[in-house]
Amino acid sequence: MKKLKIGIVGLGRLGKVHAANIAYKISNAELTAACSIVPAELEYAKAELGVADVYADYKEMLAKADIDAVVIVTTSSEHCWQIEAALDAGKHVFSEKPLGVDVAQCKQAEAAVERHPDRTFMLGFMRRYDASYAYAKKKIDAGEIGTPYLVKATGIDPEAAVQGAIRFAKTSGGIFLDMAIHDIDLMRWFLGSEATEVYAMGATFKHPEFKEAGDDETGVAVYKFENGAMGITHVGRTAPHGYHVETEIVGTEGTIRISAVPEKNLARLYNANGVCTECVQGFPERFADAYLAEMEEFVRCALEGRQPGVSVYDGTKSTLIGYATTEAWKTGKAVKIG
Ligand SMILES: NC(=O)c1ccc[n+]([C@@H]2O[C@H](COP(=O)([O-])OP(=O)(O)OC[C@H]3O[C@@H](n4cnc5c(N)ncnc54)[C@H](O)[C@@H]3O)[C@@H](O)[C@H]2O)c1
Incomplete structure (x- = not known):
């Protein structure tokens, strides 16, 4: 079975939920890399998620890790530049909401999505x-x-x-x-x-x-x-x-x-x-099934070359x-x- 190799960035409250779903619950996905600016979270990735390839620097993960896709679960103000960098590096991207904390940032992410129509982009409106x-x-x-x-x-x-x-x-x-x-x-x-x-x-x-x-x-x-x-x-x-x-x-x-x-x-x-x-x-308790279902859909879309129902434009709006x-x-x- 073809598996989507994923690198996650951000392993805080929600990052841990997405990471565990990718690592243990989605059979056609593999968590191969992790990035965080918090050293304890990198230790968590090694010890709890079995991810050996960890990075303190996001751009280094994009350049060096063996990944097809990036899942962004960082602080909201970081999302847009990280989306753009990942798409420009040829990765499929799932980003948590909100797309950005201002509209100018969102437009930057929109332009990046439009530059890479062959890459899947999904925003985490899990409801x-x-x-x-x-x-x-x-x-x-x-x-x-x-x-x-x-x-x-x-x-x-x-x-x-x-x-x-x-x-x-x-x-x-x-x-x-x-x-x-x-x-x-x-x-x-x-x-x-x-x-x-x-x-x-x-x-x-x-x-x-x-x-x-x-x-x-x-x-x-x-x-x-x-x-x-x-x-x-x-x-x-x-x-x-x-x-x-x-x-x-x-x-x-x-x-x-x-x-x-x-x-x-x-x-x-x-x-x-x-x-x-x-x-x-x-x-995490109320929407446990929804977080899993949205990530399964992201993985399917990336593997099948499709775009999901939630678009970058929903993020900007x-x-x-x-x-x-x-x-x-x-x-x-x-x-x-x-
Ligand atoms: N869909 C939902 O229901 C839902 C629920 C909670 C949070 N969120 C969103 O998820 C995102 C994360 O929220 P959280 O509660 O997990 O936050 P958090 O503060 O617990 O975790 C954020 C993580 O991002 C990392 N980080 C920040 N900047 C980074 C950078 N430049 N490079 C690498 N790592 C970086 C931090 O080290 C931390 O691990 C937020 O955007 C939030 O809005 C969505």
Whole structure:
């Protein structure tokens, strides 16, 4: 069987998830190299992933490693130049979201993708590969809720992980670019239309460190779409019960709700406190299957010479909208998108 040889860059919170999937779960892929600026992560690659070929310098990995493809899971501000360098070195590229933290960077990545049409490029909007979201999209496309006119999205990280979010705040691009970007992508996907205007606000009640980093711990944004549809997203970092990702799509003939209660599993605990449903505690748990499914699709696309459903242009659009949302949050004014 032909195997895609992959080098991963970034072995932090999510990098470890992708790396383990490539190394142990995808039979037509092989993790042959790893790169990180954190020495402990290179030790992790050797000890836990069985990768002997490790690099502290990304360009050195591109030049020397025996790889067909690169998986980029670094800090968001690094994605675009790393995408361009990998494509110019003849590699297929999977990059985590967001594509870039500003539109100029995204355009640079777009140009690189256009220069190399024979290389596969995929962006990590993994929710499109989650079974429930994919099911919702199928139902919408089949007309089962009529015309979708409103998406209401909630995405709140658990309070238990808040210290990591505080450390991440300075380089995340801000709460809207970092968190709402998934909802922005899904709104465009479900509504089949582009956002034209946004109004946003934020607040910090529990952890002043977010404000000190120039961010907020929670935020709400309201979008208007070209076709008249609407979107609302509520993002945050302090859900006491777990990782709360919920999406509702309202149409003229019906509604679809995805994960209204972010259940850990189908078990219910009946005791003196009543009936308890435990919740998922983080993105690696909630979207474990989706991270695997998207990487399997990337590997298939690269081996078969195809492009996946999520394109570089989805990355630019979502960053453009995320950026406009951040501007609306900062200025307190409605911002036109386009
Ligand atoms: N799709 C999702 O649901 C999802 C979830 C979490 C994170 N992400 C995205 O994944 C990316 C990584 O997030 P994380 O939470 O794993 O961050 P992290 O801070 O835990 O890890 C980032 C890693 O990148 C490495 N790195 C940074 N710059 C580098 C460089 N120039 N060369 C080599 N290595 C470099 C760091 O050493 C670290 O290993 C971010 O862009 C984030 O937005 C996506």
